[in-house]
Amino acid sequence: MSDEELLGTLNSSLHRSGVRFKVIQFDGRRGIFRVSGSDRDRALKALSGLTGSPITTLRTSGTLRTLRDQR
Numbered sequence: 882m883s884d885e886e887l888l889g890t891l892n893s894s895l896h897r898s899g900v901r902f903k904v905i906q907f908d909g910r911r912g913i914f915r916v917s918g919s920d921r922d923r924a925l926k927a928l929s930g931l932t933g934s935p936i937t938t939l940r941t942s943g944t945l946r947t948l949r950d951q952r
Contacts, residue, residue, distance in 0.1 A: 887912065890936060898927040905945060913948050 887907055891914065895902050900920045905913040916924045921941065928936055942948045 883909070887936075894927045894930070895924060898923050900924045900927060911939075913945065915945070918943070 884907060888904070891902060900916055900923050902924065903915045905915055925938055928938055940948065
């Protein structure tokens, strides 16, 4: 998946749900994006509701360091 495809998918699903996000890192296959704690559940619901999407939530964390260390 290209950066443009990822951003298009995230923009269409998350912005429609009112979730603000920031892509922290993305290597074309896996990535980390940040949402506020209050938007976490809405973001997960929006992403899980995408039909045919190549995006799968592997884990969530309160800190970026935890996500990076667990890779």
